[in-house]
Each structure stands twice: as structure tokens, then as C-alpha cells.
Amino acid sequence: MVHISEIARIFREEYGRSVAVLVRVLGSIDAAEDAVQDAFTEAVARWPDDGLPPSPAGWIITTARNRAIDRFRREASGREKLVQAAILHGDEHSDEPEEVDTVEDNQLRLIFTCCHPAINRAAQVALTLKLLGGLTTAEIAHAFLVPEATMAQRLVRAKGKIRDARIPYRVPSGAELPERLKSVLAVVYLVFNEGYAASSGAGLVREHLCHEAVRLGRLIMELMPDEPEAKGLLALMLLLNARRDARTTPDGGLVLLADQDRSVWDKDQIAEGQLLVRQCLKRNQPGPYQLQAAINAVHSDAAQPASTDWRQILALYGQLLAMEPTPVVALNRAVALAEVEGPASGLAAVDVLELGNYYLFHAVRADLLRRLGRNNEAAAAYREAQERTDNDAERDFLASRIRALTTTGPGPAAPTSDHPLGR
Template sequence: MSGDIDRIFRQEYGRAVAVLVRSLGDIDTAEEAVQDAFLTAVRTWPVTGVPPSPAGWIITTARNRAIDRLRRESTRADRHAQALLLRPPGAAPGPGQEGPVHDDRLRLIFTCCHPALAPAARVALTLRLLGGLGTAQIARAFLVPEATMAQRLVRAKGKIRDAGIAYRVPHDSDLPDRLRAVLAVLYLIFNEGYTASSGDYLTRDDLSAEAIRLGRLLTALMPDEPEVRGLLALMLLIESRRPGRTSATGDLVPLGDQDRTLWDRALIEQGHDLLRWCLRRDRPGPYQVQAAINAVHSDAATAAGTDWPQILTLYDHLTALTPGPVVALHRAVAVAEVHGPAAALSLVDAIDDLDRHHTFHAVRADLLRRLGRAPEAAAAYDHAAALTGNAAERRFLTARRATLPARRQTG
């Protein structure tokens, strides 16, 4: 039963919060109501069984809890007015309220990406509300300490409350200005689904599927935006590799070792079609370039047949568009394939700000292993394993460390 509730929480938390925020117009009240509903589910479902519509049960229970709380906390004079704020789910919106965005979760992304909030706060807050991610998970995505991220989330909620920012549907004219933050949210939700930052399993399929679903809706909403199509292409091309990414026992299979016949060719074709549309528009952006990198991987029938020089050229373009430590780390991986691990290691060792990121140490460990520097590689593998919260990644890193020779090898 606990497994069922955990699964429903992962799948439905974002939707429930989105619906409640739309009704209530208040983040904290919506979050607390949804959390109360899930706590009630934990107590009652083992006795009564999972209801036929778990999502509907959660939303209805959360809404009733919110109504009760508002009535208790309101003064006698405004108690009735407070209750009227809660429009029943399914009720028709008022004139001009529906706007161009019709999906509750996509609407929540756009409303949270309000220009009054700092860009990083917009993304972090939406990840918290929509993805149901914990503060620690979001902090890892932003490469900051958990305490720092907690403060950002509190400040963002406080600014929304104190400034009286309305949770209204954005007008058509508002959409382009909020697009960059919206795309960042979708990509981070997808990444969390493709490689979960914590837990026993490598992936969270529900988050990846939700990010792709929202990406398709966003493409329909803004069909002439190349970066929107570029992001959808990127997610589809990466998602196509999911069937070959884990073994039968759930262990991580690195890209170079994957059985490429398992890759989803339909998703690959969709990604290529979107990318070809983008190329015809000739307005390149970061997501389009990343999609192109993954398209090169999908074109190679074997790992040995990968066009690494082309990938390195694309990473050079990406660096020009969005320079940063994560891009530099991934570019170094391509450098290792083109110019060798020694050239790549010098680039990795020059990167700042990634010491808390387990991928940095995992890449460094692999380069040291290839250079025959086993003791240093072992230390890097240990560091990476200690930093990751994902059990599948930790098993992979530990297994790689175990293959290192006992003594330093040269030559």
C-alpha cells in the first residue's frame, strides 16, 4: 500500500497543487492542503483501499481541507467571502480568465515564472510545486547548498504574497517574456525523471513523461518558437534511449555499452523531424544545439561509429551560446574522445563550481582510469559515490571502482 501511495504522490502531486493554486490563489495553502490530503490517504487507504480515482480523491480532499482551514482562520465578517474564493473544480472560469493556456500544470508553470521573481527563483519554485521535488533535489540541480535553496524558496513565496502577485492566466503578450524560465523548468523536470537525484531507482518515468507531455502542449501553444521545438526534440531523443539505459536488474548501463537496437526509433524520428524544422528556421538556441548533439548519438549504429568531432563542434557552439561549468564538463567528455583523456582531464581540472556535483567526480574518475592513474581514480569514484543520492548510480560507480587494478599502471 505504501508503494501505491508513493507512486500516486509522484504522479499526481503536481496536478493537485496546480488545481488548488488555481482555485485558492495561494501557494502555501495549496501545498499544505495537498500534503494533508496525502497524509489522510496514508492513514485511510490501507483500511478502505485505494479509491477508483486516486487523483480525484486527493484533489477533493485537499480542497475540503483548504475550505475548512479558511473558515476556521477567517474572521466572522469575512468568513463567507473567504469560502467564496474557492471555485469548485470544473466550474467555468469567468470572462477573460481562461486565456491561451488550458492545462492546469502548464498554467502553473507560466504563472510561477512571473517577471517579478528572480529567474532562478521562478524555476526553483515551479520545480517545488509542479515536480514535487524536495529542497535537496532542487539544490542539486542548481549546484547550491540545500540551505541556500531553502532561503530562495521562502523568499520567492514571500514576494508573491507580499507583492500580491495574482495567480492569473498569462495573456498572449506575457508568454514570450516567460518562455526562457518555462523551458528551463521543463528541462529540469525531465532531467530529474531521466536520472533521479535520489531514491533506489535510476529514473522517475512519471516526471520524464510529464515533461514531454507539457513540452508537446507548449509546442502546440507556441508553434513558431524554435527553442520550444528544440527542447521537445532534445527530450524525445534522450528519452528514446531509456529502454537500453538499465539492465534487467535495474542497474545503469552507460551510453557506450547500451544495446542500440533497444532504442525507440519512433521517438528518434520525431526528434529528428522537430530538429529539421528548427534548422530550416536558422535561429539556433541552446536546446536546439543540445538536441543536435543527441541526434548525432542517435545516428550512430554503434558507440564506435559516433561522430565525436561533430559532437565536439556542436559543444563549441553550445559554449558560445551558454558558457558554464556543466557545459564545459560535457564538452570535456567529447574532447576525451577526439583528443584523448589527458587533454580532457586538464579541462576538467580547470572547471570551478562543480565540486559538490557527483557527475564532475565521475567524469574525472573515468579519465583518470583511462590514464592508468588508479589510486586517483579510486578516490574520485569514492567521492562521486558519496555525493550521489541515487542508489543505482552509486552501485555503478562502486562497481567501476572495483574494476581498477590494485596498483598504478603506466604506459
Template sequence: MTDWRPVRRLVPEVLGALVRRYGHFDACEDAVQEALVAAAAQWPVQGWPENPRGWLVAVASRRLADQLRSDTARRRREEADALRTPPLAGGDLDARGPTGDDTLTLLFLCCHPALTPPSQVALTLRAVGGLSTAEIARAFIVPEATMAQRISRAKQRIKAAGARFELPPPAEQAQRLGVVLHVVYLVFNEGYTATSGTRLVRAELTDEAIRLARELHRLVPGAGEVAGLLALMLLTDARRPARTAPDGSLVPLSDQDRTLWDTDAIAEGVALVTDTLSTGPLGSYQLQAAIAAVHDEAPTAEATDWPQILALYTLLQRVAPNPTVTLNRAVAVAMVQGPAAGLAVLDALSSDERISASHHLVSVRAHLLEMAGDHDAARADYQEAARRTTSEPERRHLLTRAARLG
């Protein structure tokens, strides 16, 4: 099977070359996708070109030129853009060479505030990640036509907002960077624990999120939260080989074979979080990475430093309060102070509409009730959580836990 990941990494460079020359982000993005389709059809048969990037730029440029010429109005816009934008040296789109700034610029563009969060994620995966509409649709378990409409509407909104292919002004970058990080984080989370479907993990999404975080860290090395997010994802993804049994079922953290964890990723993540915690103000990704590091550095589940994890969650709740943090803190409270104390923390979430209907709240309550020895109540909650989840691996795991309690 051909590995297309190196080709996907070229997408920001190819798209950036076209957008800088022609403008029209929506038309350029479509042309790049058509070039990728052409490459998938031709390269396995004819062999890979010596310069894959130049090949993609040339093919996408021809497709774009054909599209622009086919419509009178677009041709007029192209001529106007040509007057405003000086041609590149020698008239060669590829002469400018790859620039890492394209990735950051595209990320900011795809995370434009005019877009909804789902649209930001979808457009990021398409324009920056190089995933096809069909791949993105499969990742989020929606029909391809639905995803195509979402992406099309997102590009139309960007165009209507008058967005240009350039980084936001410095005063706006810091605010927009938070949105960019959040989108990359959402992509990772959907890949690490798919919200629906038969697979627990979608590795194509976790790998792409980590790649994007690496690029952001390279481009903004002094941003603590960028380093924190990369560290968090590395430390979390390091456990991926041990998260599923051979039959695809979920293996909880406490039962995982830690010899399967990726020690290189853990070492890199720990180094990143150690460095970033010593400089600047603390953010939520840095604190979450610190928690992940404590888990990963424990040789066994029993050796986990739960008091330190509880202290970090308490600090995280002050820095970035939200129901998910409270939910995770409840587990840490239970491990340090006993299940009754953890259940008391959960009680405050029962009236929070942001999480009260989630299967996560019920499943954590079931776990703490099991720790407390109330097996009947725990079994009922495991069964209720299984009814609420749309993830088949999680459903099977929860029903297995319920069955073990009689």
C-alpha cells in the first residue's frame, strides 16, 4: 500500500503557492484536491516524479487556469489579480520554494472566526492535512455529500468575510492562535477516541494533529501553549499501542501493558513539558501535559502519583474551569481521598447541561460506585453509559464492566 503521508505534507506548500499567485482560496483549494486525485491515479502506474511538489503545483495550476478561463467573471478577476500581484521570479510558481509559513497561514485561514468549530476542523483537515472529503466524512461518520457541503459553505464564508492569504496582524494573532490550537486539539481527540463508529482510534487524525502541532511549534517556538499541546498529544498518543485488545476492545489505562507504550514519544513529551513549565504563565495544555507526564512516568498503575495529579487538576480547574476538568478531577479525588469524596465532586455536575447527558459522567460515576462497593448502582450506571455512547468499542467495554458485577 502506498504511503501518501509525505504527499499530504506538501499540501500547504502547493496550496500556498497557488493562493499567493491567484488569490481565490476556494478555487485554489479545489484545484489542489484535483491534483492530489490525479497523483493518486497516475503515480502508482507511471512512478513518482522526481519533484512531487513541482508536479502537484503544475497540475493544480493547469486545473485552476482551466477553471478560471471557463468562466468569464473568474477570468476578469484573474486579470485584476494579475495587475495587483507581481508575478513570481521567472513566472514559475514553484520557483519561490517551500515556506513553512504557508502552514501557519493556512491554519489561521481555516480557523477564521467566521466559521463554526466543525467547519474549522473540516477545512483544516482538507486544506492543511490533505485529506479528501471522503476521508474526512468517514472520520466523522457523516455522508460524503454532507461533508462536501460543510466544506463548501466554509470556503464561501471565508470568501464573504474578505479573508486574505496572510497572517493576522500581531495584535490578532495571539487571540486567533488559541482557536488554531483548539482545532488541532479537537482533531486529535476525535482520532484518539472516536465519538462514534466501530473503531476506537482513527490514527490518520491523531497523526495529522501531531504533525500540525509540530509545525506550529517550529514556527512559534516561544509559545508555551503550543509546546504544551504538542507535549500533551505525544504523551497521550504514546499509549495508543496498548489501548486496544486484539479484538479492538478498549483497554483502560490501569490495565494497559506499559511495555507497549512508545518510550521515545514519552521522552520527547516529558522534555517539552519540563521546558515549557519553567517559562512564562501556565496554560491549560501545559497543565494537561504535566498530568499526562505523571501517568506516563509511573512504572505501574499502582505507582501513579495521584496526589500530584490531584494538585495539577486543582490548578487546571482554576486556570481553565470546565465540566470535563471537574470530571477528571473527581477521579483524582477518589484515588487520593476515597470514592465517596470523588462522588461528592460529581454531584455538582449532575445539573450542568454541558455534561449531564454525556455518557462520560455516568461511566465515571459507575467507576467510583464500583470502587465504593455499591455494585448494583455501578452496574446500572455502566449499562446506562453504554446506552448513551455512540462508540461501539466504548459500549462493549462498559457492558463488560457491568457484566463483571453480576
């Protein structure tokens, strides 16, 4: 007997693939989603008694297609019915599993549709999680701490934009592809970052978003195996995610990289991430995600914080800054510089940056000032950082640093990673 939870798991895993196929067949995202939901309802009714079909993915797609035919028959008439019948390649039901050998192509089309530049970034993220990740609207709303109704409206507007602007359901080609791929990878990394270091709320980590981002990263790499940045992004996420269990205390407090118990780092994810980094190095087509992955591979090589090769990390950040000359990259490089040349050099590099509204800028300044013994200035900078984060775990951490300044002098370096606070 098949339990309902097992059916739900299968549908979560197959949702994106099924919707991708049905969008091509039906020509509508809404119709595809409705059809897959109808198939889920039928599976709940039949599978507990009948058992799993030989090909659950094929069963879902075929059943969804048949339910769509039924829906069109009920709702369409005259010419509309003929058009829908033509779209559906004939209106006869089929009990044979739909051919799924082109599923990968359909998924790739759907990813690029979700991340079309005509759609704003927040909606791109929401659509990607909904259509490719199979998350419910309520789950996405909860992850980003907005009301479900707000997220539902965001999704409706995004799908309306696709429909009204006639955004093509295809993979871009030629000169258009690199920029569009960059947008796709950025969306997946945004999902991961929100899971890895939540922008607001009580908890530092939202594990489900990390899991979904890694899964989407694997999917993109499988669909585009010749794109080194897709491999670099997956490597980066795996190397960061490997530290997840060590990044918080049992009560949810933030633990810096220097203080983490490295014995609980996930060795399998580290090994996979390092393998991908080595494969990227052999390709010799460096990109921002590959360089960030290489930086984190260096961190993962260090059994103890003291054995970290900061000179290599500084060199890699130099390459990254040349490729992406942004203040945030410069801030990360400044922290690595402080580990190599001392906090005074790091502070000099930080103070020229225009990042006054970025809480990590103030947190980094505070740490460097603390290490230089300038405790009053450090406390003021920590307070500036506190005012600019909405995450409770980060606020509590910063408050603990302020309290410590009243009883202790400058402390040891707090190594960084991809993140200026060394997480």
C-alpha cells in the first residue's frame, strides 16, 4: 500500500518536469499547473490501492494531459474546441505513458521562461520555486516572510506578464544566451542565499530553500553540462551547505567560521564540491561562481582555522574583484587582506568603500576596529550594523560583540569565507 506522504514526495519531485512538458503541450502555465494538480488528486485516489505505476513520471504526465482534455471538452465549444484539440494533438485519451525523453529540454525552456528579463527578480525567484521546485504558494510566502495573498498576486502577475508579452517558451541562442544564463544562475543563488543566511526572521538558516537551490543547481548543470559557471555555482552551494549544521548553536545562535566544529561539516558535500572545482580549473574558463567556489574549497581544505591559506584566498579575491569590481567583493577581499597584512590594512581598504547602508560593512569595520583596540569606535560600528539587519540571530550576535567590548580587549581574527562575517 502506498502512503499519501509517499505520493506527495513523488509529486514534489516530478512536479517541475511534469509542468514543463504540459506547458509545451497546452501552451499555458496555468493550464499545465491545473492539469498536474488534477493528476495528483487522481493519484491520491488510486495509488494507495493500485500501487505505484511502473513509471510514476510518465503516469503523471499522461494523466495530467488526459485531465486537460476533459477540462477543455467541458469548457470549450465550437472553434475554440477545435483549436484546443489541435493543440492537444487529438482529443482521444491515452493510457500509455507520455514520452518523457524530451523532458530535460522542456525543463530548460521553463527555467529560461521563469527568468526572462521582462519579469522582475522577485517574481523570477517565486516562479522558479513554484514551477521548477514544486513549492506551494504558502511555502514560498513563508520562506520570504510575506503574506500568502501577496505571493499569490506576485505569481499571478508574473504568469500574466508571460502570457501578455508572449514571452517565448524556449532556450535563448547565440549572443543572447550568456546574459540570460547569468540571470538564471543569479536566481538560483538568490534562493540559496535566502536559505543560507535569511534576510529577516528569527532563524539564521532556512534549510528547505538551501535544499531547493542545490537541487535546481544540479538540474541546471545536468541540462547544460558544458557551462562552467553552472558547475561553479553548484560547487559553491555544496561547499557552503556542507557547513550548515555547524553554523548555529543548539538554540539558533550564529557561529562564525573560526568557531565552528569542523568535524560536523558534511564531508560528502565537500568532496563533491571540491571535485567540481577541480573540473572547473581544468576547463580554464574562470567566472565569478567558479572563483567563489575555489575560495570556499580553500576554506574546506583547512582542518583548523589557523591552517587556512589566506594568501591563496586573497589572490582569488583579487581575481574575482578584477572580474566583478563591486563594493561587496572589495569588502570580502579587505577581510582576507586583514588576515594576511593585519587589521590596519584591512580597515584602510574598508573605509574607502561606499556601503553605508549595508550592515555587513559596519560589522566588518567593527571587527577590525576591535582588533585594533579601538573599542568605542568598534561598539558604535556594531550598533550601526544592528540597525541594518532584520535577522534576529544576527542581531543577537552583534549584541554579544558589543557586550564583550565592555569586558575584554581586542580579540583574535574572525576568518571570513564567502561572507564577511565568516560564516
